[in-house]
Amino acid sequence: MNQPSYHEEDLGNTPDALVEEYGLSPVLVREITRSLEDESGGPRIHDLLIALHPADLAELISLLNSEQRAMLIAGIRSEFDAEVLTHLDPEIRDEILSQLGTEKSAEVISELDTDDAVEVISDLSAEEQKEIIDAIEDQETREEVKEALSYPEHSAGRLMQTDMVSIEQGWNVGQTIDYLRTNSEHLPTDFYAVFVVDSAHRPIASVMLSRIMQNNRDVSIDAIMNTDLKPFAVEVDQEEVAYVFRKYALVEAPVIDAQGVLVGVITVDDVVHVIQEESEEDLLRLGGISQQDFHAGVFDTVKRRLPWLMINIITAFFASRIIGAFEGSIEKLVTLAVLMPIVASIGGNAGTQVLTVAVRAITMRELKSTNALALVRKEVLTGFTNGLCIAAITSSAIGLWYHDVKLAAVFGAALIINLIVAALAGSLIPLFFNRMKQDPAITSGIFLTMLTDTTGFFAFLGLATIFLV
């Protein structure tokens, strides 16, 4: 087998192998896992691994456990493709960098574009970062990486690549093409646009390559360029960058320093990762996860999740004190204890719906001060309507089951009250945290459930104490 391939045909055509058309087939994963445990499989597996796309190799590495990973890396160490690192999650990347050692890591990292190199080492400790950077042999690369690391984390300066294509004002299509042909070794491999700069190297326009290629050599770039640039300052947050790229459907944007000078470009493929990350952040934070821990070990996972659970337990104790205040009523009518969690639970669920929509709209910048009041009004009306519908059904059921109309009425009223509070809390809490410049995704959930639990218990037990016991 001269041309190793990772297609399922080579590895037995089971139906399972056909499930994934792109990327790794489960059969290949199993084959490699087996070979790792079997000494004789060495050469065959080596060929298979080297033939994989870096993204597929990264995926395979993520699927293995630490020991398997170490064996695999040892096997391909000398031909290790730097691109693989850019496709890995931080936890696994750091593990591999320490296995490769400082010298080899530095060698591998210097093969990457500046933005990727910086991303790869950014999760390491300051000390480890310094060691690796000092071990980079090429001085220019070393300086570029240092420069990029000097920008704040998650900033445009970190996202940009410094290799870029800029031309002077007043050129024509022919001059531009000639420039690109004669300077090809100093240019990035792939790019989509060329930036036009003034005499101070400030970007004033961009031209898509497709426009350049569709015009004759004597056409002036001025005639085909786009002056509606969206330049980013180096310190702008990546969330802002992603928002602007998405909104205006950009593929490439210039990054400028404080003097307005072009210092780098951000391309859409970098932004795709950011968009993914930012959405993931909201999703995880609403679920009570401060940081993705899928690849973290038990100890790290506990360390990250426990604080959130501790806060939750405090709020749960707080809500339980409300119940404690009504112990006398529960003693007289134990049915109250049976029904009260329902009122609290439905409030929590309805509030989470509102919260999710509001947090999402804030992230997408659809929810602003101008339409905040309209949202709150709509949510309260929705909560009230949902409350009426649910109360109608559940109160009938309770009335029939317990033969107690007053109990049914108290339950229904408490439920409606809690759904209105849930609507208010679900919309106002994230708006408040956003106004306070806090991430609404991470903090709002705690306060929401505390409020809906407390209100649920208080409204139900309070009304019951007045009208029933």
Added chain:
Amino acid sequence: MNQPSYHEEDLGNTPDALVEEYGLSPVLVREITRSLEDESGGPRIHDLLIALHPADLAELISLLNSEQRAMLIAGIRSEFDAEVLTHLDPEIRDEILSQLGTEKSAEVISELDTDDAVEVISDLSAEEQKEIIDAIEDQETREEVKEALSYPEHSAGRLMQTDMVSIEQGWNVGQTIDYLRTNSEHLPTDFYAVFVVDSAHRPIASVMLSRIMQNNRDVSIDAIMNTDLKPFAVEVDQEEVAYVFRKYALVEAPVIDAQGVLVGVITVDDVVHVIQEESEEDLLRLGGISQQDFHAGVFDTVKRRLPWLMINIITAFFASRIIGAFEGSIEKLVTLAVLMPIVASIGGNAGTQVLTVAVRAITMRELKSTNALALVRKEVLTGFTNGLCIAAITSSAIGLWYHDVKLAAVFGAALIINLIVAALAGSLIPLFFNRMKQDPAITSGIFLTMLTDTTGFFAFLGLATIFLV
């Protein structure tokens, strides 16, 4: 003011206006809203609106209420930019299309690329779609839109644009550039790559424009093309498309029919929207929202959210029956009613953490059959450890508060049991639904909280009944 601009300088430089560097300033939004209510503001506002980027105009439209929207559309009807439609949410888009009427809608839609045209009308009823399509004047456009609509929703066929650039095998750089120059009116405005096709028009490779431009006219395309194509069949789901684009950092990919013939291309800007949509879907579904309803009215919002709440109320009643079974114990020791919601609540929160991580990992295709067991094992260990830590603290508190060691022990034991069940449920339920080809985000939450509530009540009240009362 000949050159109307939307920058804050024109509208008074308040600090508020400086908050948003890109897009609409709050000052502009307020200015326009005021002008809409004031007859005399007409001409000024018209100039402002026409000067806006379509994405900004779309954002502005979304921030207005229905009446304001109708006034604004009436004012710019004759110059309405079709691009605006592609930036709007379905609800608002449909509202504007009905205001524009069939004739005008058809005229506007035929200005768009096929993929955008289809996206814009895809949410309309079949009847409305037919009306608008029949009203499109240009026959070729009409046929193209019909063709694209024949592909399944959310498929590669819907995402692709049919305008594309393909060249024959064996050409050189010079021939390619000449072809692009002479055919510029039949080509898409912006593209990043050219596809090389064989005699049957099947794609065999792609060449980035930047590669073409960096080489001399006599260089053969064969020498610089990339044969590692990831072609999509027309019926492939957009989720798959987004996954492959993200994984391999693609900017453009060919779409082929059943015979392998090139029928369209998908570009990264289309995929950015899909990535956004898919992440949003997970986020909303985990929050109990079946479909984004930020722009929906109260009635539609109730209609969409109520079913989920009804399911939740059923599971809440189910859990409350467990409590009902232990009424006798609660009557004897009412403290049980005070503490039981804490056990249930912490189980729900811990389970949601696990569920969020698992659902995310399934969506990102990081969690597969090969590493599922490792995840479950890790989560159970994490749950047990978290349970031990929380139980140690809370049981001590309860022991001190109630002067009852046995109560404290029962509470701690029930809490640990529930955290283990939460870990199992949070990881196994989404894996199960994924295996059953169901979306784990939408269904798993219901079953999770049912299990953690039930277990919380059962373990705590059951143990209490055995050891305390």
